[in-house]
Amino acid sequence: MTTPHIEAAAGAIADTVLLPGDPLRARFIAQEFLDAPVQVTARRNMLGFTGRWQGHAITVMGGGMGIASTAVYSTELVRVYGARRLIRVGTCGGLGEIALGDILLAQSGSTDSRFNRMQFGDHDLAACADFALLRGAVDAAVALGVDARVAHVFSTDCFYDGAPGLHDHLRRHHIRGIEMETAGLYGLAMREGVQALSILAVSDHLDRHEKMSAAERERGLSRVARLALTVCAGP
Numbered sequence: 001m002t003t004p005h006i007e008a009a010a011g012a013i014a015d016t017v018l019l020p021g022d023p024l025r026a027r028f029i030a031q032e033f034l035d036a037p038v039q040v041t042a043r044r045n046m047l048g049f050t051g052r053w054q055g056h057a058i059t060v061m062g063g064g065m066g067i068a069s070t071a072v073y074s075t076e077l078v079r080v081y082g083a084r085r086l087i088r089v090g091t092c093g094g095l096g097e098i099a100l101g102d103i104l105l106a107q108s109g110s111t112d113s114r115f116n117r118m119q120f121g122d123h124d125l126a127a128c129a130d131f132a133l134l135r136g137a138v139d140a141a142v143a144l145g146v147d148a149r150v151a152h153v154f155s156t157d158c159f160y161d162g163a164p165g166l167h168d169h170l171r172r173h174h175i176r177g178i179e180m181e182t183a184g185l186y187g188l189a190m191r192e193g194v195q196a197l198s199i200l201a202v203s204d205h206l207d208r209h210e211k212m213s214a215a216e217r218e219r220g221l222s223r224v225a226r227l228a229l230t231v232c233a234g235p
């Protein structure tokens, strides 16, 4: 069984998939957290691993950068491999009164991408997290003593040279994180009838012009992954 972009065998992908952008982060999370991780796909070096966390089968697979890439992998994971729960584990830029290293649980994803509009009659979709997953993540953060906050995020297609004034619009709407995937992932999950949540460490601050070091980013990702896995093991 293969798809154009995933070469995993039938049954090799778990119901729950953690999606970091970077395939090497997928390998890091699998090696660091999962029991008996097995590499299940490597097409285009987009590595995926399946293993167990506290007895629960979990796949962790790179999704690439941006809505377009994330949507390709997510669509095939859901439609062909039967994934039912997609949790993006990543980083974002921060805006306003949040600090570097804070963890955001993305309640909604606004976007400058046309991806959701193309499939929603050119209307504006309210691309939202799955409520049960979001609530589970809030509970898991409390249980782990992790300071995570529910926030709105914005997914841009333009890492460089985005629309002038965009950050002012985000501040005006109390959007606290900017990244490149969540709005598309949420829209796709709503259409497919599956659960999705993005858990994001703030890796750079757009107002304060601060940036995490590579080591800090890795620590941030570990906290995000632990939180995501705790959600998966929850009730």
Ligand code: HPA
Pocket (backbone or CB within 6 Å): 091, 092, 093, 156, 158, 159, 178, 179, 180, 203, 204, 206
């Ligand atoms: N913009 C888009 N994506 C990001 C950023 C950003 O500033 N920081 C981390 N991911």
